[in-house]
Amino acid sequence: MTVNWKLGGVALGLVFFLAVLLVKPIGVSTQFVILDGIIADVLNPDLVSKTEEGYSSTNAYLDKSNGKYAKSVMNPLNYSFVFVLAMMAGAFLSAMLRGGNGADENKLPAIHYDNFGDTPLKRYAIAFIGGFIVLYGARLAGGCTSGHMMSGMMQTSLSGYIFAAGAFAAAVPVAMMIYKKG
Amino acid sequence: MQIVLALIIGAAFGFVLDRIGATNPTVLIRMLSLRSLGLMKAILLAIGVGSILMFVGQIAGLVDVGHMSVKTAYVGVFVGGLLLGAGWALSGFCPGTGVAAAATGRKDALFFILGGLLGAAAYMITYPSVKATGMLDAIAGGKVTLGTVPGAKYDGLMALPGDVLGIVLGVIFVAVAFAVPDAPRGDAVPTPAE
Known part of the structure; x- marks a missing residue:
């Protein structure tokens, strides 16, 4: 069941605080790009490549900021991508414990x-x-x-x-x- | 070690998102159409609590200021915000809650993710022309905080001490969370409990 807003708000605030305390602020939407990159790199292996200085991509967006996204595409087991997978596991667990959404x-x-x-x-x-x-x-x-x-x-x-x-x-x-x- | 933290913090985030009702499009749409603001109150409270803890922790020397990550301000932030807001209200999902909702078994969330992957791909393809409009050029100093946070690599928009301002704003967020009415339009049917 849904918790009241006070308990929920404090819990959510604690999660955002823990993220900044231990690693870095929470973000999700970049991982849609990373998954796109992973899929596209399978279809077209030339999309992302490792260079002597780091990573680069033929796509200007993946290549920006010195290939920051290109690097994540080549290394999917990075913090931010695993974070999103774990988020799914957490939501799944919560839903199961409350008996699911119903058909x-x-x-x-x-x-x-x-x-x-x-x-x-x-x-x-x-x-x-x-x-x-x-x-x-x-x-x-x-x-x-x-x-x-x-x-x-x-x-x-x-x-x-x-x-x-x-x-x-x-x-x-x-x-x-x-x-x-x- | 980072991966272990990703597993723990990510799982906690997904769990809490589901528990506050954020994986349910009905709750989201009832919030955005100002019918039932319980979730809005939770979000405001969360921002306030997170802000207070982080800046008090920084002042006490317990939180590494270097962990802050401030994004650049540019016109596209507002335009992108408008687009995201429209799609959010239409679907009842935002990127994080859509993915979490799919994990709870919601079929429509899978379509949201599919659309999202295509939308992100469309941005990857159109990025050079978006950039050419100048919409991505930094404004107001770019990566700035409202006050000047001691020890941070970001400039402050104002010379005020950014950590103290962060605590004050955090308290204001908490106060607003309490002040916001549950049902401003007065037709509050309790949010459907699962």
């Missing part, structure tokens, strides 16, 4: 049912398009809700505030327009 919810969430009825294909199309826009936006912004908003604002970084302003300026009207019920 109806796993098919489509209640808010979609309330607004659009039993239309799973419509829901999957919305999720797919949403995913495309979210990750394009996150990469353009250089981070997502975890990296920019939570980790960023927690560190008082200017970019975190700019990002949060943009995200909520779009999210609130869109959510209100599309989901009238529920």
Whole structure:
């Protein structure tokens, strides 16, 4: 079951604090690029290569910052990528311990049912398009809700505030327009 | 050692995301449409708690200032934020919660991840032309914090002591978390519990 906001907020804050204390701030969206790079490098082995100075890529984005992303693509067992895999394991464990979402919810969430009825294909199309826009936006912004908003604002970084302003300026009207019920 | 920490902190993050309801698109959309702000309160509280602990720890010498990682400010941060916000409200997922939701068994989250991988790939391909617009050029000093954090490699937007400012802002986040109403539109049906 869902915990109350006070307990949940303190627990979430502790996780973000522990990350900065022990390693570095939490971020997720970069790993979509790394997984893309891993897949693309299998299809086209020339995409990423090891050079004498480090790593480089024929893709300008993977090659930027001295091949930082190219290096992660060649070494998937790095901190940030394993972090995301572990995050999935943690969410899975939590879901199992509370008995799962139930078959109806796993098919489509209640808010979609309330607004659009039993239309799973419509829901999957919305999720797919949403995913495309979210990750394009996150990469353009250089981070997502975890990296920019939570980790960023927690560190008082200017970019975190700019990002949060943009995200909520779009999210609130869109959510209100599309989901009238529920 | 880093990998062990990735496993522990990552698992804790995923576990907590699920427990606060962030893996449920209904909870997210009800938050973004201002119907039920319990999750918003949790997020604000988390930012406040994280900020206070980090900056108090820095002042006490227990937290390495070098672990801070501040991202560059540029116009694209705002534009990207707008896009992310629109997709977030549409789908009820953001990158982290979408991946975590897929792990809890939500089928729609798999489609979100697939779309996300294509969206990230589209950015990789269009990156040179995005860069050419100048939208990625640093503004306001780029990698800056609001105050000047002692010992940090980042400049401050203001000359105020950044660690003290961080604690003050952290306290404000906590206060706002308590002040935000649960249901500003007054039609609060309790968020569906799993």
